[in-house]
Amino acid sequence: MKLGTRQDKKKPVNKGSDKRTPVQAGKKNAKRSSSRISFKLRARNVERQLADLARDGYLQMFGSDTARLGRFTLNIELGLEPGRAGWKIFGQPLDTQLRTVLKQVEAKTGAFRHGRVYCYKCMSGDCDHSIPGDPTKVFAGYSSTGKPNWISFGQMLLDRGDHRVDELYAENPSLLTCLLSKDQLHREQLNAFGRQSLDYIVLSQVAAGYFLLPGKGGSREKAALTFQAVQTMGPKKTLMVDLNVIGQTNEHIPITDLLDQRFSRLQQRLVKTRDRLRNLKPSWTGRGNYRRTGPASETRGRVEFAEMVLSELARGIEQLSRQAARRTMHAERRAVKRPVSKALQEARAAGDEKLLWDKKQETIVVLGAKQRIHVFSPEARLVTTLVMESDGVERRRKKGRWITPEAERIETFRNSLGKKNKSQ
Numbered sequence: 451m452k453l454g455t456r457q458d459k460k461k462p463v464n465k466g467s468d469k470r471t472p473v474q475a476g477k478k479n480a481k482r483s484s485s486r487i488s489f490k491l492r493a494r495n496v497e498r499q500l501a502d503l504a505r506d507g508y509l510q511m512f513g514s515d516t517a518r519l520g521r522f523t524l525n526i527e528l529g530l531e532p533g534r535a536g537w538k539i540f541g542q543p544l545d546t547q548l549r550t551v552l553k554q555v556e557a558k559t560g561a562f563r564h565g566r567v568y569c570y571k572c573m574s575g576d577c578d579h580s581i582p583g584d585p586t587k588v589f590a591g592y593s594s595t596g597k598p599n600w601i602s603f604g605q606m607l608l609d610r611g612d613h614r615v616d617e618l619y620a621e622n623p624s625l626l627t628c629l630l631s632k633d634q635l636h637r638e639q640l641n642a643f644g645r646q647s648l649d650y651i652v653l654s655q656v657a658a659g660y661f662l663l664p665g666k667g668g669s670r671e672k673a674a675l676t677f678q679a680v681q682t683m684g685p686k687k688t689l690m691v692d693l694n695v696i697g698q699t700n701e702h703i704p705i706t707d708l709l710d711q712r713f714s715r716l717q718q719r720l721v722k723t724r725d726r727l728r729n730l731k732p733s734w735t736g737r738g739n740y741r742r743t744g745p746a747s748e749t750r751g752r753v754e755f756a757e758m759v760l761s762e763l764a765r766g767i768e769q770l771s772r773q774a775a776r777r778t779m780h781a782e783r784r785a786v787k788r789p790v791s792k793a794l795q796e797a798r799a800a801g802d803e804k805l806l807w808d809k810k811q812e813t814i815v816v817l818g819a820k821q822r823i824h825v826f827s828p829e830a831r832l833v834t835t836l837v838m839e840s841d842g843v844e845r846r847r848k849k850g851r852w853i854t855p856e857a858e859r860i861e862t863f864r865n866s867l868g869k870k871n872k873s874q
């Protein structure tokens with residue numbers, strides 16, 4: 451159609467359903483052109499809002515950063531049903547559609563998935579192998595066929611001969627960490643199953659546990675986390691390094707969601723760690739003077755850097771744990787880390803004169819060896835183990851807080867203890 455002719459100018463803008471005469475339409479021309487501008491502005495506004503909504507949705511779903519995203523088109527459908535009282539909207543809600551699109555977009559960004567380890571066997575970060583499957587499990591490296599191996603954090607410490615493993619099973623467990631290198635994690639993996647691939651390389655990893663999370667019925671659920679410095683291929687074939695935090699509760703809630711509320715200082719550390727990893731230049735060749743340059747020395751440099759950053763994170767996590775322990779420590783009593791079985795063993799060995807009843811707490815107190823005090827519920831569930839000076843014990847007896855238990859209490863306690871014998 452030719453533009454700029456007189457005929458064109460007189461043509462009404464609306465076609466089809468417009469039943470008005472040209473004269474009527476002409477009178478409204480001025481009004482319409484201003485409403486046309488505001489229509490355009492309003493449309494721009496909606497576009498802007500839609501873009502912001504998509505971005506916020508992405509950040510909420512995948513966290514912290516959109517750096518790995520390339521350009522994409524948002525295809526959404528909005529069903530409209532005109533009516534006198536206003537146009538009804540039908541079809542799939544916008545948030546549901548946005549979530550679907552954003553998931554697809556994220557899936558195209560490469561092998562990196564927040565909270566998931568890439569599975570080379572299935573060539574996917576979405577299969578069942580890519581998540582721990584149990585809150586206590588951490589990533590232990592790739593199998594020969596590129597399948598992620600998951601083991602409990604306690605098992606990992608045992609396998610590595612870490613003598614601190616006992617501390618995990620104490621009533622007030624320490625938060626421990628375990629560093630693994632790129633070579634340790636990718637060692638078993640065969641070349642045919644991605645060993646030389648640039649899709650998903652764990653440059654360095656730290657596993658940490660156990661975090662005590664609120665569980666069902668006021669219980670505490672043990673959970674471990676895997677922190678990885680991961681190198682993946684981003685958009686336009688650029689290598690990217692990022693922090694991946696992997697772990698979930700039995701209810702399949704990402705542990706990091708719970709950390710938000712409960713471990714704000716750890717969360718701050720993670721933000722810092724992530725920033726440092728992301729700002730690593732792809733061509734960084736490390737602090738060492740490598741004679742040869744090229745991809746091999748660049749990878750070596752990145753591994754070195756990632757190991758440095760993650761070992762600092764590991765130290766930070768253990769420090770947080772110690773600080774928390776210090777805060778809860780009473781001047782007179784010191785929490786000790788002994789396995790539950792040890793407490794049960796001492797309780798079983800204790801004569802009646804070593805058993806006391808705490809009137810205030812309504813608990814059984816067992817005077818163990820080496821100034822250890824085991825506090826049990828009347829049904830022989832271990833509440834805590836402490837070390838207490840003998841004058842602390844005496845003071846409580848004099849005050850009448852700790853008294854000699856009634857015979858029935860002792861009987862109930864010993865019976866419960868006996869039942870525990872069979873199960874432990």
Ligand SMILES: [Zn+2]
Pocket residue numbers: 569570571572573577578579580597
């Ligand atoms: Zn798989």
